Amino acid sequence: MIVGIDIGGTKALAVLVDPVSNLVEASVVAPSSGNGFELVESIVDLITKLDDQTAAPIDAVGLAVAGLVTSEGSVRYSPNLPSLTEFPLKERVSNAIGLPVAVANDATAGTIAEAEIGAGKGCKNFIFVALGTGIGTGLVVDGHLLNGSNGFAGESGHMTIKSDGDLHVTGRRGPWEMYGSGSSLTHMVRQAVSARTVSLDELNVAQIDDVLGSQLVSAMTSGNKQAEEIFGQFCKDVAIGMSNLVMVVDPSLIIIGGGLANIGSPLIQGVSEWLLKIVVGAEHRDPVRLELSPLGSDGCAIGAALLTKSLLNKLS
Amino acid sequence: MIVGIDIGGTKALAVLVDPVSNLVEASVVAPSSGNGFELVESIVDLITKLDDQTAAPIDAVGLAVAGLVTSEGSVRYSPNLPSLTEFPLKERVSNAIGLPVAVANDATAGTIAEAEIGAGKGCKNFIFVALGTGIGTGLVVDGHLLNGSNGFAGESGHMTIKSDGDLHVTGRRGPWEMYGSGSSLTHMVRQAVSARTVSLDELNVAQIDDVLGSQLVSAMTSGNKQAEEIFGQFCKDVAIGMSNLVMVVDPSLIIIGGGLANIGSPLIQGVSEWLLKIVVGAEHRDPVRLELSPLGSDGCAIGAALLTKSLLNKLS
Numbered sequence: 001m002i003v004g005i006d007i008g009g010t011k012a013l014a015v016l017v018d019p020v021s022n023l024v025e026a027s028v029v030a031p032s033s034g035n036g037f038e039l040v041e042s043i044v045d046l047i048t049k050l051d052d053q054t055a056a057p058i059d060a061v062g063l064a065v066a067g068l069v070t071s072e073g074s075v076r077y078s079p080n081l082p083s084l085t086e087f088p089l090k091e092r093v094s095n096a097i098g099l100p101v102a103v104a105n106d107a108t109a110g111t112i113a114e115a116e117i118g119a120g121k122g123c124k125n126f127i128f129v130a131l132g133t134g135i136g137t138g139l140v141v142d143g144h145l146l147n148g149s150n151g152f153a154g155e156s157g158h159m160t161i162k163s164d165g166d167l168h169v170t171g172r173r174g175p176w177e178m179y180g181s182g183s184s185l186t187h188m189v190r191q192a193v194s195a196r197t198v199s200l201d202e203l204n205v206a207q208i209d210d211v212l213g214s215q216l217v218s219a220m221t222s223g224n225k226q227a228e229e230i231f232g233q234f235c236k237d238v239a240i241g242m243s244n245l246v247m248v249v250d251p252s253l254i255i256i257g258g259g260l261a262n263i264g265s266p267l268i269q270g271v272s273e274w275l276l277k278i279v280v281g282a283e284h285r286d287p288v289r290l291e292l293s294p295l296g297s298d299g300c301a302i303g304a305a306l307l308t309k310s311l312l313n314k315l316s
Numbered sequence: 317m318i319v320g321i322d323i324g325g326t327k328a329l330a331v332l333v334d335p336v337s338n339l340v341e342a343s344v345v346a347p348s349s350g351n352g353f354e355l356v357e358s359i360v361d362l363i364t365k366l367d368d369q370t371a372a373p374i375d376a377v378g379l380a381v382a383g384l385v386t387s388e389g390s391v392r393y394s395p396n397l398p399s400l401t402e403f404p405l406k407e408r409v410s411n412a413i414g415l416p417v418a419v420a421n422d423a424t425a426g427t428i429a430e431a432e433i434g435a436g437k438g439c440k441n442f443i444f445v446a447l448g449t450g451i452g453t454g455l456v457v458d459g460h461l462l463n464g465s466n467g468f469a470g471e472s473g474h475m476t477i478k479s480d481g482d483l484h485v486t487g488r489r490g491p492w493e494m495y496g497s498g499s500s501l502t503h504m505v506r507q508a509v510s511a512r513t514v515s516l517d518e519l520n521v522a523q524i525d526d527v528l529g530s531q532l533v534s535a536m537t538s539g540n541k542q543a544e545e546i547f548g549q550f551c552k553d554v555a556i557g558m559s560n561l562v563m564v565v566d567p568s569l570i571i572i573g574g575g576l577a578n579i580g581s582p583l584i585q586g587v588s589e590w591l592l593k594i595v596v597g598a599e600h601r602d603p604v605r606l607e608l609s610p611l612g613s614d615g616c617a618i619g620a621a622l623l624t625k626s627l628l629n630k631l632s
Contacts, residue, residue: 244560
C-alpha cells in the first residue's frame, strides 16, 4: 500500500492507495496547524490511522505541499504554510516512520494524478489548475511534466495579471490568485452580503461566516443580477490567467480541480466563454477544452501517493 | 549552404549560413511590405542574391515569422504581418525555389539559435526574450524546447499583465508587449520629447521621428531625471512579464535579444533589480541570470537556417 497526504493551509488529507489498482482504500483528515514538529506528529498520526485500516504493509508515503518544493523534495518557501519554509519535512517524516518519503508541490502532485488516472490520461498538452485558497497549477507540455531548474515550475497563481492591483501576502502586486481563487470569490460574495446586494437566504446559509464563493451559484439560480455580475467577473479573472498559460505553453486541455471545481458546469461555461474572447488568434486555433477533474478534492493526495511509485522503483 | 530569413513587420533579413561551422557567410535585407505573393517574390529575390555570393549550392531555406506558426510550418495568425495569416507561405516559397523550406515562429527560431550556438548552449532551463516591435519568447524547459499542442508555445508577449490596461491590436487588454516592448519604450520617449521633459539634444537625434527607445540611455547619462524614471518603469514592466515566466517554467537563465538588446548593461541591471524584488520566494531560490544574446539582430535568421538541418536530416 502507498499513502499520499495533501497538506493544505488548514487541514491535511491522507489517502491510502492500492498501488496496483490506484484506488483509494481509505482516507483520514487532521488539522495542519502548528509548527513543523507538530505537523510531523500529525502526519505520523494520519499514517498510523491508515495503517490500522489495512492488513497490507505501507511501503512509502508521498507528501503534497503548497509552495516552492525542489525536485529533491525540499520545501523552500510556503506562504500558506510558513512553518514549513526551509523545514526538512521529508527527512523528519522519513525518520519518524522509517519509510521512504517523497515530497512535491501540491498542484504538481495533482497534475501527476490527472496524467496517470484522471482527465489528462493520454493527453500530451494539458494544464491542471487547482482553484482553492490560492491557485496552483501543473503543466504537461509535449508529453512531459514541466519541472524547471529548481523544480518550481507551475507556480502560475503568482503571475501578475493586474500590475496596478493590490499587494499580495508574497509582496507581489496583482497576482492571478488574488482574483481567480476560491478565497477571492468568497471575499467578493461576503462583500455583497455585507452590502445587502446578495442575501444569506439566496445563498442558503445561516450566517456570513459560513458563506463560500461556490454558493454564489444558488443566488444566480434565484435570479440575483448582482450575483451574476460577480460570477461573470470571477470567470473572466480565472480566464485571464488561464489564457496567459495558453499563450505560454499552448495546451489542448485545461483541467479544473480544487474546491471550486464543485461549482461544476456554470464555471466551465463561464470560463470557456471568456477564453474564446481573449485567447489571441482564437479563430485560428482549436478552442482549448475545459474539463472538471474527475478526482475531486482527493486529486493532490492521490498524486502524492502515486509520486512514491517512482521512488519505490528506484529502491527495488 | 543553408539560408535563414527573418521576416519582420517592415523588413526581411536573410543570412547565408555554413551548416558545418554555423557561421554567417553573407546577409541581405529587403522590405517585407505587400501581400503574400509580393512577399514570396522578395524572399526568392533575397535567396537569389545570397546564391550569387556562394559557389556552394543552397540546400534548404528556413523562414522565421512573427505570429502563430504550427509545428508543420503553417502561419495561422500574424498580427504584424496580416497578409501571411492563413497564407500557404511554406508551399509557395518551396514551389518557387524548388528547395525544402522550414517555417517557424521568429522567437522560436531565435531560441533554437541560442540553444545551439548562443548563450543558451548547455543550459537546460532558459527563456529567450526578444524585445523588439513586440515581445517574442521561446522556452527551453528540462532540456526541451516547448512546442505545445499546435506548436504555438512561447507567445508570451500576449500575456495579460494589466487586466485594466489599454486595448491591444489583438483585442486583448494590457498584454506584456504593450508595456515591455521596444515600440512601447519608443512611444514613452517620444511622449517625453513632446512634453519637453526630455530634449532631442539629450537623445542625440535631430527630429522626433528619429527617436528610438534605446536612445533614452544617452539622456540618462546626461543626468535627466525624467529619462531615468521612464527607463525604471520600462525595466519594471519587462521584469513583470519575465517574472511571470519564471513562475510558470522556473528557468535559470533569461537571454535578452531583439532590437533593445543594444541598450546593453543598463537594461540587464535595471531588469535584474526588479526581478529580485518581484520573483516570489526570491530569497529561497538562486537568482535567475540575465544575459544579452551574443547573436545580436541576426539571431532569429540564424535560427531559421538551423531549423533546416533537421529537415535535411529527415530527407537524407
